[in-house]
Amino acid sequence: MTTEGAGLEVRGLKVFHGVVPAVRGVDLDCRPGQILGIVGPNGAGKTSLLSGIAGVKKTSGGTVLLDGQDISRWPAYRRGQAGIVMVNERRRVFPSLSVRENLAAGGWGLGKDEVEARTEQMLDLFPRLREREQVPSFRLSGGEQRMVSIARALMTGPRCLLLDELSLGLAPRIVAQLTEVVRQLADEGRTVVLVEQYVGVLLQLADNVSILERGRVKFHGQTHETALWLQEHGYLKPTDVAVVEKNIASTH
């Protein structure tokens, strides 16, 4: 099913914060249908890494391959057209546009009918947004704006989805729904890279996990290996691990 070279492949990526390195040579692999989780302390360079992949931030070295094609020098919009979409941890919505209009903006380039269909899909996904579809976005609460930005990113059905802090500011019920959606997206053959502080959500969702520290990959492994590693290094209690393993068993 997965051919060699398909999906996202990152080699030796470097991203600078001004003159200071934020990402110092990171390798990542994520095949279609897989979810790659990324964790790490604040300031480890997680967001910079995603921004570098999406082309939002200029990279200073290394290559990004999408389905075997080198896109390292492509501008952000072209990567977007190629199917890489990033959901920022901050809420980026068009404040004066309504929910529906924001979603339509996300479907730019699609046919009119398709935009309609997709919008409906998204509104089904987030019933809360359906209730408020005509409300201008600046009137929405923080969590609702976050839903809009996630939904907008999903509008084009991206090949490669970069999610920064999925659960940030969302009610538990919504997070539970979203994890299902992300799983489903991956099962449809998309590549998903997920940055998440909430380890519970991450271990439940991801197939592989990379632990980032100071701009480098400190550990990489499958989810259960990661859980054990985290436990070994004292980040997770044995009880947590049991819960995680149960969750993993139930989802995979």
Added chain:
Amino acid sequence: MIGTRRNGGAAVAEQDGDAVTGDAPAKPAKAGPTLPVTRLVLPTLVFCLGLAGEFILPNHLTYAASTALCYGLVGLGLYLPLAALRELPLNGAALAGLAAYFFAFHAHGGQAGKTALRVIVGVGLCMAVSVAGGLASLVVTGLYFSVASLVVQIGIEKVVFSMGWLTGGASGRGVAQPDPINGFFTTTRVVFLIASLTCLAITLGMWRVKKTKILANWVMTGHQPEGADAVGVRRWAQKVVIFGLSGLLIGVAGVLFAFVNGTPPPPPQFGVIWSVIFLAIPIASGMRTASAVWAVAAVFTALPIVLESHHINPNLLSGSILLVALIASQSQEAVMARIRNLRRQPEVIEEIALKEGHHALEELHEKPVAATVPATVKGEVDLRAPKQGRALVGTDIGVHFGGVKAVDGVNVRVGPGQRVAIVGANGAGKTTLFNALNGFVPPTTGTVQLGDLDITGMPAYARIRQGLGRTFQLPRLADILTVRQNIYAGQAQDNDLVARADWLMERFGVAALADIPIQVVPFGTRRKVEIVRALARRPEVLLIDEPVSGLEDEEVNELIEVMLDLQAAEGWGLLLIEHDLRFVTSIAEQMMVMVDGKVLTEGSINDVLADERVRQVYLGEVVSV
């Protein structure tokens, strides 16, 4: 969570105490920026030129240079609102013209002894208009402010400057020039001296301001209005001061304009095109230092005058300069990096990183959070002496946006020592309720009381001063200021509060980051900075909005520990919004669930979580608490 392991325990805490605090309280040696000598070079040079100009400079050059100085003054006047408040006033030329004409009007044929009065009239008028604009910018901001100031510019230009009796008509109105004293003080030299003295004064003034928290207050006012409210800064007062100073500088320049020519320039010289050129001066200077503003002004004005005799169109030339300067200032960092070839020299990068404090970010993960930081400064002041507490009571609060009832008849009470959590689905009105309690949104119905005091009608900054603390979902911190500046902002010079702020920075583990700009601080850590900022003011009731989103698990645990410890010792009331149930259940005693602007249920944590309705509307299926 994945950080280098924080070992906790007494041994480490002790070690940390040595490393961080030493014997004195954790006050770094750094005491504000020192005055770089280079800053004084330019003003001193100008001053010397003014004295010696008559002998070494040809006449047209002296004239050009004194004009350039006036332009520089206007440029500086516009630099203030631009840099501090992010407002683009497009009426600089009209303000300068007002000062010039009113000065000339009173100076015409009058006695030399009344010069001071004329200057005051001219400059005062200019300041008054500028301050009025500043107050207007409380309501009309950004693009709208620029357009409004443009309207003011054109209005003054068309109405005031067309009055022949004021401007002196086509021939202009002569200004009494001072008699040369022993043949030494000619007009241009006087202009030179006045302008260069002003320049010196500004340089020293800026240096002084950078040492105080005034700068932080200004930047906060312009860049994060709600953040400024949250530290109790009177924004209108800051705007009055900034625009007043701006008017002062432009007014002085206007008077000098009239002075240097012996008559004010004709009205087209104060037209809208000149407003744009004046505004271009600070923008093209890259907005870094005052000296750069002067340098750009000199290039802008002197060069065309000098080159006019060579038949080069001056407008074309200024246009080209502007373009080059804009491009250079836009990509300043990249240009500088390329010049120094930084990317290829890791050691240079390291050096800069060290200087700018980026390494502090790494230290953040190496140093354990101080488990116990002594709560006194040299045994004198108890940094956590509680303030007597009052209860925050919101009665029947409703906030309606158009037809939507975002909050609908909510009663909430947080007494001293109480910890109450508000949870609810996204869009249930939690943050709006906070805003109503805090004064950011006027409630449609209901009252807010702090103890016996009705604070319903109070502006946000006044409520903060009364004893409310507030943090935001998206931290309202000014990007270009450091962590320390953000926390100190609005505190005037209260040493007790500064000591407490330093102590809290230690306590919350952000002390290592104190001197690095907020824009390099990770998102989650900014929340802690905001909590420190709020707590430093000894709030009676603290309102925090989603404090742990973006924090790692281990950081959350630490935050719980520190908050509970502080709260037990100081006894403030806590009202929080949070989705992370682990945090909520560990920290709060009472819980309130909101749905569609109304309170669904409230009570002790366990009772509420056991409620079937809560499970349905908020928690969903997957719950493990």
